[in-house]
Amino acid sequence: MTISTDDAWQELIGISADPPDMRDKCEQCKRPVVVCWCSALPQPPLAVDSQIVILQHPAEEKRSLRTAHMLQLGLQPGKCVVYKGKRFPNTRHSAELQHLLDSPQTLLLYPSKESVPLENIDRSAGPYNLVLIDGTWPQAKAIYASSPALHRLRQVKLIAVGISDYIIRTQPTEGCLSTLETAAQCLAVLESQPELRQLLVRPLHALCKYQLDNGAVEHQSKEFLMKTNQYPKPIGKRLSRLLNYSNAVPLEQQSHSQERDS
Numbered sequence: 192m193t194i195s196t197d198d199a200w201q202e203l204i205g206i207s208a209d210p211p212d213m214r215d216k217c218e219q220c221k222r223p224v225v226v227c228w229c230s231a232l233p234q235p236p237l238a239v240d241s242q243i244v245i246l247q248h249p250a251e252e253k254r255s256l257r258t259a260h261m262l263q264l265g266l267q268p269g270k271c272v273v274y275k276g277k278r279f280p281n282t283r284h285s286a287e288l289q290h291l292l293d294s295p296q297t298l299l300l301y302p303s304k305e306s307v308p309l310e311n312i313d314r315s316a317g318p319y320n321l322v323l324i325d326g327t328w329p330q331a332k333a334i335y336a337s338s339p340a341l342h343r344l345r346q347v348k349l350i351a352v353g354i355s356d357y358i359i360r361t362q363p364t365e366g367c368l369s370t371l372e373t374a375a376q377c378l379a380v381l382e383s384q385p386e387l388r389q390l391l392v393r394p395l396h397a398l399c400k401y402q403l404d405n406g407a408v409e410h411q412s413k414e415f416l417m418k419t420n421q422y423p424k425p426i427g428k429r430l431s432r433l434l435n436y437s438n439a440v441p442l443e444q445q446s447h448s449q450e451r452d453s
């Protein structure tokens with residue numbers, strides 16, 4: 192099969208010098224310019240003593256609203272490092288991660304029985320490195336289970352968590368925060384600077400506001416929606432029957448009991 196010179200020429204002039212999907216992207220946040228949140232970033236980036244270490248599940252990177260990047264750009268370079276994988280450390284990770292996971296100054300945010308409130312950590316013995324697992328709750332549990340290096344870390348939890356600002360993405364449960372909100376809240380505690388939280392979550396607010404102004408629906412948590420019968424996810428026949436007829440006696444049993452009664 193051959194292409195005539197005319198066709199080849201037509202094809203060539205049809206190619207844009209500037210592909211449309213690349214043309215209007217912000218250099219910094221890599222998002223289309225209309226939804227760029229860079230103007231909401233703290234300027235200059237915030238200086239903190241603590242370091243945030245994000246262990247990111249590979250699936251998290253593909254989500255459209257990634258908040259770890261907002262945190263990286265909101266803090267001075269190197270104050271938020273992101274490692275990707277399903278197991279930590281693995282052979283592709285740098286020696287720096289191993290060093291962090293070996294350090295007595297490293298804390299793991301993980302809501303287990305052993306975890307202590309972050310507020311109770313002796314701040315005068317800091318600065319600390321705080322490890323966060325970025326992914327859904329089942330992903331985080333799987334990462335923890337397959338990463339023995341994490342089991343040795345002192346575990347902490349956040350007590351005072353508000354309703355998520357991250358209203359675009361449905362949260363699995365009440366009190367479940369985005370990675371950015373979680374890290375911002377932790378930094379506010381570790382640095383004893385409550386204002387850090389607001390400063391760091393501003394890009395998220397800007398993004399949510401844009402989405403809401405453009406017709407996105409304000410999501411509430413799945414827990415809330417299910418409680419109020421609004422959760423739109425279709426449920427299986429068996430579960431549906433259980434939920435709708437849990438108080439009603441199945442027809443079969445009704446006829447049996449009638450037989451017995453008569």
Ligand SMILES: [Zn+2]
Pocket residue numbers: 217218219220221222227228229230
């Ligand atoms: Zn931007």
